[in-house]
Amino acid sequence: MTVLLNTVLILTGLGIFAAAIIYLVSQKFQVVEDERIGAVENVLPNTNCGGCGQPGCKAFAKAVVDAESLKELHCPVGGNAVMKQVAEILGIAAVERDPYIAVVRCSGSFEHRKKTSIYDGAESCKIAATLYSGDTGCAYGCLGMGDCVDVCDFEAMYMDEKTGLPVVIEDNCTACNACVKECPKNILELWPKGKKNKRIFVACLNEEKGSTARKECAVACSGCAKCFEACRYDAITINNSLAAIDPEKCTLCLECVETCDVRNIITANVPDEKIKHATDHRIRLEERARKKKEEEKLAAQAAQQQNGDATKQA
Amino acid sequence: MTMDYLVIIVSAIFINNIVLAKFLGICPFLGVSKNTSTALGMGAAVIFVMTIATIITYLVQHYLLVPFHIGYMQTITYILVIAFLVQVVEIIMKKVSPDLYQALGVYLPLITTNCAILGVAILVVQQDLNLIKSVVFAIANALGFTLAIILFSSLREQLDGADLPEYMKGVPAALITASILSMAFMGFAGLV
Amino acid sequence: MAKTKSSFVNLIVTLAVITFVGSLSLGFVFDWTKEPIAKAQMARQLKAIEAVVEGYDNNPVTEKYKVVTLDGKDSLEFFPATRNGKRIGTAVKTKSGLGYSGDIWLMVGFDKAGNIIRIQVLEHKETPGLGSKMTLPSFLNQYYGKNPGKVNLKVKKDGGAVDAITGATISSRAFSESVQMAYETFQSVKHDE
Amino acid sequence: MMSNTSHKENFIKGLVKENPVFVLLLGLCPTLGVTSSAFNGLGMGVATVFVLVMSNLVVSLIKNFIPDKVRIPAFIVIIASFVTMVQLLMEAYTPALHEQLGLFIPLIVVNCIVLGRAEAFASRNTVVSSLVDGLGMGVGFTLALTLLGAIRELLGSLSIFGFRLMEGDGMLVFILAPGAFISLGFLIALMNWLKDRSAGIKR
Amino acid sequence: MAMRLNKHKTFKTGGIHPHDNKLSAQVAITPLSLPKMVTIPIIQHIGAPAKIVVQRGDIVKTGQILATHEGFVSSNIHSSVSGRIGVIEEVMDSTGFKHTAVNIRVKGDDWEEAIDRTDTLVEEIKFSPKEIVSRIMEAGVVGMGGAAFPSHVKLSVPEGKHIDHLLINGVECEPYLTADHRVMLEKPKEIIVGIKILMKALGVQKAIIGIEDNKADAIEIFQQLLKNEKHIGVEALEVHYPQGGEKQLIQALLNREVPSGGLPADVGVIVHNVGTTYAVYEAVQKNKPLIERVVTVTGKSVKQPSNFLVRIGTPVIDLLIAAGGVPEDTGKIVSGGPMMGKAIADLDVPIAKGTSGILLIPKDEASRSEVYNCVHCGKCIEACPMGLEPYRLLIMSKKGNNKRAKEEHILDCIECGSCSFVCPSNRPILDYIRLGKTQLKKQKSV
């Protein structure tokens, strides 16, 4: 029985002693740290991809807690869902952002872009880009060695062996910006995912004049401005013989798509009928406009004639 | 006399290396050995805690457990004392020396659950060492741990630059490395 | 559910309660297992002794005594085996530190004349598959019935009569050496009662 | 947190998806230290299951009464109590196994799985799911240890659970320390591969 | 393993010994006939592009200025021919990128009057140091040893720096190239005058011409001519690539080490190439801007390996035709030497001020062979003349760890290519080092 007593006394004694000391010590040596940092970190995806512009998820957590505002800070991987949770933790208003996705702004596949030399350096777009402007005529196009694919942490990209161009897998891309930063030719761009994931963009960056550009790549944008004319919303601009669509202004009317004679306006998640429909619509509109113009012309002529007649009469 | 200490030291560091031969403290050995600087931090923390813990548990053993005939309470009292000790050290260090805390403190909680500490404390009793020998034994074992983890982390750093087979990346390759390391250390057999 | 705050009283009370309950239940378990453990330990020792000297009717464990070795550095435990009060043999617990790794503990049974009856390996850390083969009859049989005073029990390599285990001369040597020590210690005292 | 997943899933995850040894890489010391034979592995596993289940149970019962500051000491005392009980019980009723497992029984206390589960799971979940979790993890641990033990025993001494399958000596290394590391290394690689394969990932 | 009794000086750290293959060493310099058309890029030097001062349709004379320097670190560009200015457009030059260039359709050979076109040696130096520097600047002289750094900048030593040695780089350590060698053989006296001009401009008392001992004839000529010169020495150097690198040359000749990130001026030295020195002579004494240069055309399959005196802006193809045409088996064409030159992708690339040679490499040697993993042989470390650890720099740069790479002194790399040359695993070491350097510089400029 003494053993039992000893056991109980000693262990309980040790327990009480330990608790007392821990209490005293922690009182004396208290260090306060914002608990919300940990809480925020917990809801973040913790992939540490750096897509938010911070060096890692922990840094992001610290930054939001310090900033007490979500205006500047957004986690592209977690998206609005995560940012809502973060906002809850901090007790501030959530800021919604349109989801983005990476798009490939080059369509110069092997068949369209002939090789002009054989690159034989290290397998890396960045290295090739420091050496010369590329192994095809086009100095703006994709170099095709997949640096972008290598940096994607989300397995959202692969190189298409037939075209030699990278492909973004829509469901995996988190718009983390890694590939955009990596590409030495700035082929990749973050683009609003669009309503119901529909979007259109010009897949070319060639700034050469039309004839030169087409010599370099059969599907290059020649800056012909047909799309520019087709757009009723001023969403298309032409600079340096290159068309560009402003996603903010674009209403996805799709009327420009078929005006491009090399079909370099790329659509995503848009059924062909819709494009056809839009094209028909555009043609009808154009027809109508033409007719209207003609009528106006006729009317004007008629008016003139009338006027003439009138003056004659007068 | 000095021979005894030499034997203890050589044996603990090389022959019966706590990690490579006795399988204690494997979790931090694998977990905190991705680069040399953290390995160093862990090593230093282990040396520190192992020494203090051994002294304290030695006192507990000889002044509480033995006189009161409750040797069977060894495990529970030891671990309570160690957990308590680590926590107190951590709290104090955080406040008093944030630099040191940055360097060592982050490893301290890991150490509470490190078999090596408790293992050494129990081994000391099993081998019936006196206080000074216990301390030497503890330090030598901690040094053995540190040696192993530093060697190991430098090897892993090098492997980082290598293109390992996909499924060997990380822990499997580390374990194979550990196995070869432990084979190599078997060459010291019979040294003492 | 709100967590309990880390106030002084709370800390003390929780830890006190937990340690109290823990130690109390442990104490009971200890009490409960005390006897079985003691029994198990006794059974183990007896089993070892029984394996090296047969047919006794006393309890050699309770009658054990210690004898200092010839060089005076150590002392061995002797377990006297008696039948009807008459000494029929002695089990000697001996060890060698010269093994391949760690100590080797043996129980050697001697008859009154000092012939080896049987040997039991109590504990060893030799390499499985090598040194560990010393627990096999093929190796142990070499010793049975021999009198270390008459037969040289060293391994053949050292000029003795024992075939060492292949690849484990060190273990074999240590084994022989500790048997020899047991024998010499056994011979150094009189065992008349 | 876990209440919406079924207990079955909760149990199964410990076996494969979150296997403490192969996936979480916890409790590696006993995993390597006692698995020189299948039987030892099994024994160690069973002892750990007991501690794991009991401590998960108790921790989840009293989780709300324990202030943060003494959380770790409190949990550890609970765990250590069960460990000591196991120790005493084994010494009394399975003395041979107790001797084989040696130092590693008291070390169950610091086995990262036990404290890890208490911290990460039991202290946040209901009693029943903590129990199931402990059981799943424990069984997963036992399976892993037994498998590893069987492999090492087979390669090292050409037997399984003590039954000799073949005459002759195996590869001694597998019973020694290096063999433990090698076997575990390749087992984990194999698990990684299986995991990817079952997820349909090709690399 | 050859044992040489009178061992010549060389640099201490690293270095390699590629076959020197100086096929055109005995071929005298011949002027190339005037091209029909030249394309003159307005940036052929390190620094800011020059500003164009002519327009399409203008008629220009040989030696007339086309573009003036913008800022101090820049260089004038002169017309190398007479004729009519064609389009001014972006063309691919020997850097592999497009730069603005002036096309000129050649008509006749009508020179600016102020230029002295005779061969007479003008020894007397009439100009003050200031005037020398300004004449060099006006003439658009840039370094012809490779980097094409505007020479007048080098001659304007910053305050607080003291220069005690002028080193003349006649090493030409690149295999195949012989342009400097031929200039030294054919214009030694002019070079000596050039050296004196440079010494005067810098105010130094001591000049040394460093020449590798595979050009014994050049060494001998200078030794002859300089017998009575106290202030100008000639030093034979053991053949050892990259002895021509200025840091290596300084170590070889003076046993001084330019500190990391520093300039030769930090250890009291200015280095000029022999070609540059000749251009300086012509600029100062003959008032002739840098409009032509010696270019070696060479390669194992080239019919007539040659050294041509070429007008700047001449397309490469003209040189190749003059050297016997493009061999069937050509796989790669390099502008410059095989170690540091740039491969060009087409044959219309114009010759620039810095183009020292055109090397044709046969198909079977044109592509790199199979790459293995690094076998840790340490040969790259042994070879690196800067004492760097190239294998490590490769790994860091590949992983994008530019900070570590900087700590490992990646910016000290002189891009000599020794490491890639020796690597038995054919690893693209220098490719990645260059990438790392570019990215670091980009980071710095951001």
Place this chain on the structure above:
Amino acid sequence: MSAGLLTVSPSPHIHTDLTVPQIMRGVIIAMIPALVFSVYNFGLGAVYVTLLAILFCVVIEYSIARYLLKRPASIYDGSAVITGMLLAFNVPTNLPWHIILIGSAVAIGIGKMSFGGLGNNPFNPALVGRVFLLLSFPVEMTSWPKAGATWSLDATTSATPLGILKDGLRAGDTVPELMNQMPSYADFFFGLQGGSLGEMSAFAILLGLIYMLYRKIITWHIPVSMLITIALMTGIFWLVDPTRFANPLFHLLTGGVMLGAVFMATDYVTSPFTHRGMIVFGVGIGVLTVVIRLFGSYPEGVSFAILIMNAFVPIINSYAKQPRYGSKSQRHKAYQEKLEKELTSTK
């Protein structure tokens, strides 16, 4: 343009002839003398074991690369052949085929391919295989056939000189007594001693060394620093007590010292990069070898010593660096002052 598309790549555009396969071929050639001596000593067994080990290593590397890792087969670089050969050189000539198979599988499978193949392995593959076998099959690995042109496969076994020494010392004999039981130094030098296949003849191995030095495959740093260390350390012990410790010549000529120093410690992949590092490495191996030989329970320690030092290589690499160009001006005050003087004197 007659030439077709031109190749474009960054400089340099030329490359040395000494590539990996060439180097490996050179090493194989350098090992042939040792093999020849072994055949002379042990007969066909040597050929049999060597061929078997090479075959196993190559086949295993091929299979792992192709079918497990799904990478291009890497065997054409020749490193697997070296591993096979050196594994064979490190085992007795009467080893059963299944043990050779296990050894090859461990060397290639565990020692090399599980790290990703050539260039990635931190430890010397042949030695990993060898030590694995030694630990797994101590009996088979330590019974060597008698040397001296026995042309049958099951010759009587004999101990190595080092084994005789260790056992004798344990049994209480003195070194001079034991020396009398051993072959002469000339026999050691030309390989008439018991032991593993390729370690017999110091002479043959030195031929290989000279060849590799001439071809610039290896540098002198590792072998020389290692041999000198062993000679010095054993020399000191020998001078202190010649009855307990054998002389340096004995230690240099017996066991795997020569083989290890020339072929195994010099393996590029598992040794340091810089000359300084190599010397540290060589000295380390030397010290460990002597410690194990003189004080451990293994009679021979070269394999273990090399493996242990392999583990130190990354650390050595990060400290033993080559002097950098330009660091002189930061390191040496004297140099700075001299330069200062030179610069001001001409002012």
